Amino acid sequence: MKKMVQTDDLIFEYAKRDEEGNVIGSYRAIDQVNLEVEEGQFIAVLGHNGSGKSTLAKHLNAILVPTEGTVWVDGTNTSDPNELWNVRQSAGMVFQNPDNQIIGTVVEEDVGFGPENLGVPTDEIWQRVEDSLKAVGMISYRHHSPNKLSGGQKQRVAIAGVIAMKPRCIVLDEPTAMLDPNGRKEVLRTVEELRKKEKVTVILITHYMEEVIDADKVFVMDHGHVVMEGTPREIFSQVDTLKKYRLDVPQVTILADELKKRGLDIPAGILRKEELVEAICRLK
Amino acid sequence: MIRDITIGQYYPAKSVLHRLDPRVKLVATLLYLISLFLFKNILGYLVTTVFLIAIIKLSKVPFRYIMRGMKPIMMLLLITLLFNLFLTREGDVLFHAWIFTITEGGLRTAILMAIRLVYLITGSSLMTFTTTPNELTDGIESLLKPLNKIHVPVHEIAMIMSIALRFIPILLEETDKIMKAQIARGADLESGNMIQKAKSMVPILVPLFVSAFRRANDLAMAMEARCYRGGDGRTKMKPLHYTGVDRTAYVLVIFYVAAVVIIGRCVPFHVWIF
Amino acid sequence: MSIKIEHLNYVYSAGTAYEKQALKDICLEIPHGEFVGVIGHTGSGKSTLIQHLNGLIRATSGALYYNGENIYEDGYNMKALRNQVGLVFQYPEHQLFEVDVLSDVCFGPKNQGLSKEECEKRAREALKLVGLKEKYYDASPFELSGGQKRRVAIAGVLAMEPQVLILDEPTAGLDPKGRDEILDQIAYLHKKRNLTVILVSHSMDDIAKYADRIIVMNQGEVMYNDVPKKVFAHYKELEQVGLAAPQVTYIMHELKAHGLNVNTEATTIEEAADSIMEVMAHD
Numbered sequence: 001m002k003k004m005v006q007t008d009d010l011i012f013e014y015a016k017r018d019e020e021g022n023v024i025g026s027y028r029a030i031d032q033v034n035l036e037v038e039e040g041q042f043i044a045v046l047g048h049n050g051s052g053k054s055t056l057a058k059h060l061n062a063i064l065v066p067t068e069g070t071v072w073v074d075g076t077n078t079s080d081p082n083e084l085w086n087v088r089q090s091a092g093m094v095f096q097n098p099d100n101q102i103i104g105t106v107v108e109e110d111v112g113f114g115p116e117n118l119g120v121p122t123d124e125i126w127q128r129v130e131d132s133l134k135a136v137g138m139i140s141y142r143h144h145s146p147n148k149l150s151g152g153q154k155q156r157v158a159i160a161g162v163i164a165m166k167p168r169c170i171v172l173d174e175p176t177a178m179l180d181p182n183g184r185k186e187v188l189r190t191v192e193e194l195r196k197k198e199k200v201t202v203i204l205i206t207h208y209m210e211e212v213i214d215a216d217k218v219f220v221m222d223h224g225h226v227v228m229e230g231t232p233r234e235i236f237s238q239v240d241t242l243k244k245y246r247l248d249v250p251q252v253t254i255l256a257d258e259l260k261k262r263g264l265d266i267p268a269g270i271l272r273k274e275e276l277v278e279a280i281c282r283l284k
Numbered sequence: 285m286i287r288d289i290t291i292g293q294y295y296p297a298k299s300v301l302h303r304l305d306p307r308v309k310l311v312a313t314l315l316y317l318i319s320l321f322l323f324k325n326i327l328g329y330l331v332t333t334v335f336l337i338a339i340i341k342l343s344k345v346p347f348r349y350i351m352r353g354m355k356p357i358m359m360l361l362l363i364t365l366l367f368n369l370f371l372t373r374e375g376d377v378l379f380h381a382w383i384f385t386i387t388e389g390g391l392r393t394a395i396l397m398a399i400r401l402v403y404l405i406t407g408s409s410l411m412t413f414t415t416t417p418n419e420l421t422d423g424i425e426s427l428l429k430p431l432n433k434i435h436v437p438v439h440e441i442a443m444i445m446s447i448a449l450r451f452i453p454i455l456l457e458e459t460d461k462i463m464k465a466q467i468a469r470g471a472d473l474e475s476g477n478m479i480q481k482a483k484s485m486v487p488i489l490v491p492l493f494v495s496a497f498r499r500a501n502d503l504a505m506a507m508e509a510r511c512y513r514g515g516d517g518r519t520k521m522k523p524l525h526y527t528g529v530d531r532t533a534y535v536l537v538i539f540y541v542a543a544v545v546i547i548g549r550c551v552p553f554h555v556w557i558f
Numbered sequence: 559m560s561i562k563i564e565h566l567n568y569v570y571s572a573g574t575a576y577e578k579q580a581l582k583d584i585c586l587e588i589p590h591g592e593f594v595g596v597i598g599h600t601g602s603g604k605s606t607l608i609q610h611l612n613g614l615i616r617a618t619s620g621a622l623y624y625n626g627e628n629i630y631e632d633g634y635n636m637k638a639l640r641n642q643v644g645l646v647f648q649y650p651e652h653q654l655f656e657v658d659v660l661s662d663v664c665f666g667p668k669n670q671g672l673s674k675e676e677c678e679k680r681a682r683e684a685l686k687l688v689g690l691k692e693k694y695y696d697a698s699p700f701e702l703s704g705g706q707k708r709r710v711a712i713a714g715v716l717a718m719e720p721q722v723l724i725l726d727e728p729t730a731g732l733d734p735k736g737r738d739e740i741l742d743q744i745a746y747l748h749k750k751r752n753l754t755v756i757l758v759s760h761s762m763d764d765i766a767k768y769a770d771r772i773i774v775m776n777q778g779e780v781m782y783n784d785v786p787k788k789v790f791a792h793y794k795e796l797e798q799v800g801l802a803a804p805q806v807t808y809i810m811h812e813l814k815a816h817g818l819n820v821n822t823e824a825t826t827i828e829e830a831a832d833s834i835m836e837v838m839a840h841d
Contacts, residue, residue: 049736061509063505063508085513088508088510088511092510103506104450105294105416105417105449106416108521114511115521117518122522126521144296147453147454178730246733246734246735247734248737252809255806255831258831259831264834277812280838281813464647467614467640468614468715469669471665471669486655487665494700
């Protein structure tokens with residue numbers, strides 16, 4: 001299978017400056033990260049605030065370029081300035097704050113912003129806007145002002161704005177961190193549908209573990225390193241390690257782990273409550 | 285409280301005015317604003333009033349909504365009114381006490397000036413009520429395009445304006461929240477003299493600026509991520525084309541201006557209501 | 559010493575097309591020293607409700623008594639009320655403005671008219687209570703991490719030494735460790751200073767862990783007002799209004815449905831594990 005995203009020994013350092021702006025040192029936000037994402041996969045990157053996961057996300061869209069090492073997006077080196085716009089079109093990005101990424105004052109105009117920048121002909125822009133708004137279920141809001149939408153709806157508009165650019169891969173940088181539970185569900189459902197219907201590669205950056213149980217592969221970051229890597233089941237079976245990395249392990253998983261520690265014969269890495277209920281009932 | 289400010293907020297509706305090409309609306313607004321200063325007698329006011337009422341009706345924007353937009357400029361209106369009232373010395377003295385003198389001319393100028401100001405704001409806000417900021421931006425960009433030749437960054441200016449309009453309501457809401465939070469911490473925003481009042485704004489302005497910068501930063505990043513690179517090579521989702529309605533609108537506006545000038549200046553009609 | 563709300567109504571933009579009744583006939587009593595959780599989805603009226611408690615929003619009708627006095631009575635000292643009832647808004651770090659942490663925390667006490675020494679003393683105490691290290695006291699609040707900023711902002715309200723502490727979503731946007739630290743700190747304050755705490759949250763898991771009583775808001779009305787176990791028993795109704803009981807509640811109910819005689823009132827992992835182990839040991 002084709003590699004959608006690949007990072008080779010990625011290192012990124014922020015320069016530390018004194019009050020006059022002279023560089024007085026550096027802070028390594030990402031240290032030796034190797035990541036491979038295949039086409040059509042759903043990849044999750046977990047980590048607490050300050051673990052380097054957002055810095056990593058910004059590399060996939062060439063908002064940041066590596067200090068050392070290389071990042072490949074759809075076969076293109078992101079450090080190559082001539083390829084900048086190709087990279088940004090290939091890997092669309094959805095950010096955390098719903099208010100600060102909507103440019104248009106009417107929903108449909110915002111969705112059209114990306115295609116306009118790409119120089120897409122007018123008729124096709126309208127087609128893409130309509131398709132994208134339908135894909136996220138926001139078509140009935142096309143003439144609304146974004147200010148009147150809920151947080152979850154704003155994020156769906158932002159996602160539509162990205163898919164209107166026909167990217168090969170969507171990077172979502174903590175898209176649910178500022179939403180209430182309903183908004184979170186709404187956004188996750190939208191992402192799931194996109195994955196299934198449009199077959200886009202999805203890279204989800206988050207600190208909520210229950211959002212990643214459907215992922216093909218999970219990476220856990222801490223202090224700029226990838227510290228764990230595997231399927232959700234492999235990752236979720238290591239409850240104590242996850243807690244050490246300041247992650248929010250779902251209650252089912254903790255309960256399963258607790259029962260296991262107390263001597264019940266329950267398989268490791270329980271993801272859903274149905275699994276746990278079934279496992280307990282089997283013991284009777 | 286602060287969220288009631290409706291100046292410049294697009295009001296979605298389906299009307300002829302909403303459908304007009306933004307260039308027509310911009311030029312018409314400009315002509316209308318100039319027309320307000322082109323007449324001298326009361327008939328001019330009449331023509332303007334009729335025109336304005338017709339436009340309001342056409343726009344399908346509720347009258348109450350337009351009036352709400354007036355609230356924040358009440359202060360300005362009042363100051364203009366008082367200045368004209370007390371500083372104009374013309375005609376018979378109607379009232380005199382201590383240093384205050386109101387003359388007939390002063391009263392007339394004050395009232396007429398206030399009407400002009402209200403008309404001015406109503407007219408220009410009608411444009412923003414019926415035009416989305418993006419359309420407005422496109423219109424300005426298209427009208428100012430000739431300036432590109434003398435290296436005026438027309439596209440950039442238009443983009444800045446449109447973003448400002450998008451963020452006004454967000455920042456107003458934020459101001460409201462910060463004010464409440466500081467009041468909850470015992471901040472006194474009402475009492476005291478001017479200097480104390482100005483000082484009490486610091487706990488509100490600093491967080492507001494910090495937030496505005498953070499948002500600007502985020503937005504710039506989001507725009508870059510969506511391949512924004514200035515006006516070159518950009519296509520339009522809603523390109524501007526003049527249609528029959530637009531041409532009719534141009535003609536009507538020119539008629540209106542001509543009417544105001546002719547009736548308001550040339551007709552020898554000197555009956556004042558005072 | 560208590561808060562008592564009687565038939566309180568609040569209507570937004572009355573008389574316009576945007577008129578909306580945000581709160582409908584609210585009757586509540588919050589005795590001194592209680593830890594109350596307020597839960598409801600966005601737009602349920604919970605944020606509007608708590609802003610009534612320190613007089614930031616004035617009710618359209620109804621009465622609000624603080625320590626037996628109606629705060630809507632003429633001549634009631636609102637400023638004194640705000641000194642007693644501290645309110646920490648959502649994302650409180652967005653209100654920081656001073657040049658250093660200590661001065662920012664001093665802002666509240668300074669507004670109370672206390673001497674400079676007293677202000678600093680209180681600020682230091684408050685910062686200690688929220689667990690911020692002393693080396694940060696002279697730093698600019700804008701240089702701190704997200705979690706640290708939030709502590710400073712909470713300290714800013716604590717330094718006013720209120721009797722009642724209201725927190726609107728104090729953990730929004732924090733990661734799990736940051737969240738646990740803040741909530742543990744609040745629970746500690748509740749015990750140590752015998753504060754009345756009103757915690758507004760989206761997260762049932764958080765509220766289940768700390769609150770003595772839960773008030774569920776829905777469409778401007780009080781839907782439930784009871785101890786956590788009783789409220790979670792309505793897990794199906796909660797789901798209908800876009801809320802959820804803690805995950806454990808669902809597991810226990812499902813086990814029961816499968817014929818296991820477990821305690822469906824368990825809300826924490828510990829209780830659930832104990833109950834399951836007991837059932838498994840019996841047969």
